[in-house]
Amino acid sequence: MQLMTGTKRKLATSAIAVLVSAFSGFVYPFIFPPAQQSAGPAWHSHINGIAVGTLIGLALSFGELYLFRTRIRRLRFHLFIIVQALYYVVTTNIFVISVMSSHYIMLHGHTFEEETKSSVFQAFFQSSDFLPINAYALAVIIILSFIRQVSRMLGQHALVNFFSGKYHKPVEEERVFMFLDLKASTSIAEKLGHKRYHAFLNDFIFDITPAIIESKGEIYQYVGDEVVVTWPKERGVRDANCINCYFRIAAAIARVADKYERKYGCLPAFKAGYHYGTVIAGLIGDIKRDIVFHGDTVNTASRIRSECTVVKRDLLLSGHLLGQLSISEYLTPENMGKIKLRGKEEEIELYSIKEAA
Numbered sequence: 001m002q003l004m005t006g007t008k009r010k011l012a013t014s015a016i017a018v019l020v021s022a023f024s025g026f027v028y029p030f031i032f033p034p035a036q037q038s039a040g041p042a043w044h045s046h047i048n049g050i051a052v053g054t055l056i057g058l059a060l061s062f063g064e065l066y067l068f069r070t071r072i073r074r075l076r077f078h079l080f081i082i083v084q085a086l087y088y089v090v091t092t093n094i095f096v097i098s099v100m101s102s103h104y105i106m107l108h109g110h111t112f113e114e115e116t117k118s119s120v121f122q123a124f125f126q127s128s129d130f131l132p133i134n135a136y137a138l139a140v141i142i143i144l145s146f147i148r149q150v151s152r153m154l155g156q157h158a159l160v161n162f163f164s165g166k167y168h169k170p171v172e173e174e175r176v177f178m179f180l181d182l183k184a185s186t187s188i189a190e191k192l193g194h195k196r197y198h199a200f201l202n203d204f205i206f207d208i209t210p211a212i213i214e215s216k217g218e219i220y221q222y223v224g225d226e227v228v229v230t231w232p233k234e235r236g237v238r239d240a241n242c243i244n245c246y247f248r249i250a251a252a253i254a255r256v257a258d259k260y261e262r263k264y265g266c267l268p269a270f271k272a273g274y275h276y277g278t279v280i281a282g283l284i285g286d287i288k289r290d291i292v293f294h295g296d297t298v299n300t301a302s303r304i305r306s307e308c309t310v311v312k313r314d315l316l317l318s319g320h321l322l323g324q325l326s327i328s329e330y331l332t333p334e335n336m337g338k339i340k341l342r343g344k345e346e347e348i349e350l351y352s353i354k355e356a357a
Contacts, residue, residue, distance in 0.1 A: 013065065017144060018057030024140045025053025032132050044107075048099050055095040056137055060144060063087055084145075092137045096130070170282035176236030176274065176321065177298055178217070178245065179305035180208075182225040183269040192264060200260075201225055204268045207256055208249045215245035220293065226305075230293065233276060237324045243331065246272050246315055247355060273305025274317035276324065303341040304350065311336055311350075319349035331355060 029045035068084060105111070182188070182204070189197040205227060212219060212227075216235045221228040229245065236242040253260075253268060260267050277297035284292050304316050313336070322333060332354050338347040 014058070014061035017061045017064075018054055020144060021057030021060065021140060022050050022053040024136075025049030025051070025056075028053075028133070028136055032129075032136065034129055044103065048103055051099045052095050052133070052137065053140075055099070056092060056141060059088070059091040059095070060141055064145070088138060088141050089134075092134055092141070096133055096137070168283055170280050173279055173281050173293075174233035174277065175279050175281075175293065175297065176231040176233060176242045176276040177220075177293075177301035178229040178242060178272055178274050179302050180227045180229065180246075180249070180270055180272045181305055181308075183271055185225040188264075188266060191266070196264065200264050200268070203260070203263075204253075207252055211248035211252045212245055215241045215248055217242070217245050233324070236276065237321075237326075240325045240327055240331075242274060242321075243315075243317070243325060243327070243353060247331075269314075271305060271308035271314045272316075273301055273303070273308060274315075274321055275301035275304055276318070276321040300341065300344070300348070303344065304348075307339060307341060307350065311339070311352075313352040315353055316350050317353065319351060322351050327353070 026046050026049050028049045029042070034045050063084070067087070068080075182201070188200065192200055205222065208227070209219070212229055216238075217229040217231050219227065220230045229242075230236075231242050249270070257267055275297055277295070277300070279293040279295035279297050281291065281293050283289050300318070304318060308314060308316050313334075316336065327333060334352040334354065336350040336352055338349050340347045
């Protein structure tokens with residue numbers, strides 16, 4: 001299930017990049033009509049543009065989804081930019097040369113060796129066509145990469161919500177919140193030191209993010225060593241996505257346990273508190289704007305997470321949320337009774353959930 005969901009998400013992201021890039025290739029001849037008249041009918045230029053655009057879109061997807069998420073992402077920013085630029089310059093030139101070579105070979109009926117020696121082929125790469133194609137392709141790549149990076153910085157759906165104006169005026173929403181907090185973070189930070197602890201925390205967040213996305217969650221905030229995840233109510237309760245998120249995170253960390261033991265000599269352990277209810281969502285701020293959620297629901301979820309330490313459970317949720325969920329037979333709720341949370345007047349019924357052995 002998780003693999004299929006992750007694969008679908010990556011395929012959807014790749015498909016969008018390829019379609020936008022292919023369309024950009026299609027419109028290129030309208031913007032820059034070919035200077036060389038021996039390249040065949042005009043529609044050939046559009047086909048070549050689509051072919052180059054499609055290949056560049058695939059290279060962009062591979063780079064963003066796989067290549068630049070490896071150790072390369074840990075390079076210093078200026079080195080990362082240089083490596084990324086070289087990758088795109090090289091792949092763009094390879095694709096342009098490959099597509100145009102294939103085009104001329106089919107057009108003239110030559111072998112590859114004959115075509116590369118022909119005056120028409122050599123004239124193309126010395127003409128005023130070659131440089132604009134490269135510049136245009138790199139511009140498309142930069143724009144798509146920029147949009148993706150801004151979207152990642154703002155958070156899932158935030159860029160779309162901002163441009164659509166969804167939260168320009170405060171709106172009322174029903175949402176599920178999960179406050180996920182590292183356990184013993186102070187002692188781990190003292191043991192590792194500030195820089196290594198930052199790397200430890202960054203690895204943890206990087207490793208759990210796919211599980212959050214697979215569970216349809218949206219990362220709302222990072223607060224110190226705490227990750228706040230939210231779901232619109234329907235998406236969060238459907239198939240118990242919000243609760244399954246916790247167990248997917250646990251499984252994700254278990255899969256890379258050796259890495260943490262080898263690098264840091266300890267494993268990240270965590271606790272989570274859940275609640276659901278009505279919140280007010282809207283844009284806030286001036287020179288720095290952000291989409292924020294206000295309301296008792298958010299505060300209560302945070303207090304429930306704090307209660308995990310008191311009752312010695314790693315996962316707690318309100319009975320209010322549990323009543324909305326269809327719990328799998330592999331998960332067992334445990335009633336913790338009614339508890340008065342810190343800063344709250346009324347008691348709230350809490351539950352813990354465990355996986356079946």
